[in-house]
Amino acid sequence: MFSHKVRDDVALRILETRHAEDLFSLIAENRECLRKWLPWVDGTTRPEQTRNRIEISLKAFAENNGFQLGVFHKGSIAGCIGLHSIDWNNRKTSIGYWLGEAFQGRGIMTDSCKAVVDYLFKDLSLNRVEIRAAPANLKSRAVPERLKFVNEGTVRQAEWLYDHYVDHVVYGMLKEDWQ
Numbered sequence: 001m002f003s004h005k006v007r008d009d010v011a012l013r014i015l016e017t018r019h020a021e022d023l024f025s026l027i028a029e030n031r032e033c034l035r036k037w038l039p040w041v042d043g044t045t046r047p048e049q050t051r052n053r054i055e056i057s058l059k060a061f062a063e064n065n066g067f068q069l070g071v072f073h074k075g076s077i078a079g080c081i082g083l084h085s086i087d088w089n090n091r092k093t094s095i096g097y098w099l100g101e102a103f104q105g106r107g108i109m110t111d112s113c114k115a116v117v118d119y120l121f122k123d124l125s126l127n128r129v130e131i132r133a134a135p136a137n138l139k140s141r142a143v144p145e146r147l148k149f150v151n152e153g154t155v156r157q158a159e160w161l162y163d164h165y166v167d168h169v170v171y172g173m174l175k176e177d178w179q
Contacts, residue, residue: 002014002067002069004115004119006111006112006115007111009073009074010071010072010073010078010108010111010112011072012069012070012071012072012081012112012115012116013069013070013072014058014061014067014068014069014070015054015057015058015068015069015070015080016054016058017051017054017055017058019054019070019077020047020048020050020051020054021047021050022076022077023050023054023070023077023080024044024046024047024049024050026077026078026079026100027041027044027050029100030100030101033101034098035162036137037098037133037134037137037140037161038098039159039160039161039162040053042162053068054068057082060085064086064088065085065086066082066083066084066085066086066093067082067083068080068081068082068083069081069082069112069116071097071099071103071108071109071112073103073106073108078099078100078102078103078108079097079098079099079100079103079108079109080097080098081095081096081097081109081112081113081116082095082096082097083095083096083120084096086124086126090127090128091125091126091127091128092126092127092128092129092130093120093126093128093129093130094129094130094131094132095113095116095117095129095130095131096131097109097112097113097140097143104139109143110142110143110146110147113131113143113144113147114147117129117147117173117178118178121175121178125175126175127174127175128172128173128174128175129149129172129173130170130171130172130173131143131144131149131170131171132155132158132168132169132170132171133168133169133171134159134161134166134167134168134169135154135167135169141169141171144171144173145171147173148173148177148179149171149172149173150171150172150173150177151169151170151171152170152171152172153169153170154167154168154169154170155167155168155170
């Protein structure tokens with residue numbers, strides 16, 4: 001399957017069902033920090049659910065409608081990065097990502113995101129990539145800011161997160177502006 005070396009200690013790989021147990025363990029270990037920002041965490045209570053999500057993402061990949069990659073640090077799964085879907089008519093997509101707490105603050109996600117955006121613009125010839133994050137999710141927002149995405153504004157009450165709505169800060173990058 002697809003694998004891309006981001007740097008000596010980081011690689012991106014298409015998630016396969018064989019990764020389900022390790023991925024579920026990472027989610028379980030980081031449940032408290034992840035649930036602050038991700039609406040699917042509480043609904044992920046068994047490895048089979050992780051396996052089902054991987055199968056859905058493999059189907060999307062086979063249909064050329066996005067992908068979910070495992071972010072591997074020194075051979076161990078550290079998090080995920082992927083596309084929500086691809087709008088081929090308008091040549092655009094949006095990226096979502098997360099890392100286990102122990103892997104944060106090392107530039108892993110910034111470097112991984114840069115590699116994915118390079119691929120989207122150079123290999124898939126997309127024109128626009130978007131990243132959204134809650135205003136208070138400063139770590140997630142730092143990634144597009146480091147990569148010089150444009151802060152295009154805030155969508156109010158964009159997502160239901162367990163018991164409340166959260167706004168989304170929208171960051172955009174156009175192919176013509178990508179370095």
